[in-house]
Amino acid sequence: MRIAVAGATGMVGRYVAEVLEAGGHDVVAMSRSGGVDVVTGDGLDKALAGADCVVDVLNAGTVDQEAATAFFTAATRNLQQAGEHAGVRRLVLLSILGVDRFAGGYLAAKAVQERVALAGPVPARVLRAAQFHEFAAQNLAWGRRGEVSHVPRMRVQPVAAEAVARALADLATGTGRQAGAVTEIAGPREEELVDMAARLAARRGDPVRVEAVEGPSDPDRDLVRGGVLLAGPGTVIAGPTFEEWLDTAS
Incomplete structure (x- = not known):
């Protein structure tokens, strides 16, 4: 199959391309650096010529709801x-x-994206993934202020980005099992994001002090506390636990 990957230079996109190529598929890696701008459409027709499937793992590059939605x-x-x-x-x-289930922010923008994808002329399949194990490192860096890092208080069920890439590749090639338009995937164990960040820092020998924060004006904070980011019935459980992933990533 000829499969185009939008966002192929990103963390998940690179894994998706590797998995597909290892399976013998012809991968078209679409990125702005490669002359394809999916937002403006520049280079898109040429990139998709002869493609059987498109995998979209684009990142908006902003957490602002309005900008991400656009x-x-x-x-x-x-x-x-x-x-x-x-x-x-x-x-x-x-x-x-x-x-x-989110009312605002980046996740609300992603919900709009889902609706646009599912309403389009090309049949769409959506894979909703839990936060990646790599999310701990990102938040550790984003919240760092000198010797302290402020990390959001959040219950998650993190999954390895590589496991998500394999699931995306299966859906792209038609080998993944999917009863409906939307599939969910998560890791095997519930975690606290603050604890994940602290354990990662300890593995690295980083003396940073990790402190939990939460936005009092966040309209979705009760959802996060209530476990909206955890696996529910029918969620595919895949990949290593965060601790197992640390053993290989450290």
């Missing part, structure tokens, strides 16, 4: 329109576990 809406509509023109048979979209 990015995802434009990119997804362009992928759908160009995909239909090119004869693409399937669009596979990476989304986030519990995204349909």
